[in-house]
Amino acid sequence: MNLINKLFNKPKVDCPRCLGKGNVDWDDIKRLGQELKWLPGECAYCNATGKVTSEMLSKISVDNMYLTTDITQDERQKLINNDSDALERAAYYEMEVNGFIKQVEYLYFNANLNLGTIVEFYLINKTELEISPSEKEKFIDYIERIIEHKKTKYN
Numbered sequence: 001m002n003l004i005n006k007l008f009n010k011p012k013v014d015c016p017r018c019l020g021k022g023n024v025d026w027d028d029i030k031r032l033g034q035e036l037k038w039l040p041g042e043c044a045y046c047n048a049t050g051k052v053t054s055e056m057l058s059k060i061s062v063d064n065m066y067l068t069t070d071i072t073q074d075e076r077q078k079l080i081n082n083d084s085d086a087l088e089r090a091a092y093y094e095m096e097v098n099g100f101i102k103q104v105e106y107l108y109f110n111a112n113l114n115l116g117t118i119v120e121f122y123l124i125n126k127t128e129l130e131i132s133p134s135e136k137e138k139f140i141d142y143i144e145r146i147i148e149h150k151k152t153k154y155n
């Protein structure tokens, strides 16, 4: 390998998030403990290529919750480069999601509200124009998963 190859074709390893498949499935999500944070889809860690450099591995953790295909390529690069604003947005996002999960757990397990009431509570201000039936279905499914996840965790 000559110098140019060394510089531009950095050795790559199988992506530890998707195990080289290029997309993340439920098995990967469970293995990384992100059941309530991610959905299956293209892998944002390796950009769906299945391969990453060792440099990437040292820069950002494989289970970084914020690093998904929901963020732009620009934001992804900032995050990998430890840009302070991007890190702040990542921390805020993580706090929001964890806070929401805790709220749902509280409403169900402490306040003894049922699934339907919890859904109604969160959608109380939403008109049918703001949330489509399919979005509503996904939301109900998510609330249900939060409840089931906690049940299986403590039983």
Ligand SMILES: [Zn+2]
Pocket (backbone or CB within 6 Å): 015, 016, 017, 018, 019, 020, 021, 022, 023, 043, 044, 045, 046, 047, 048, 049, 050, 051
């Ligand atoms: Zn990957």
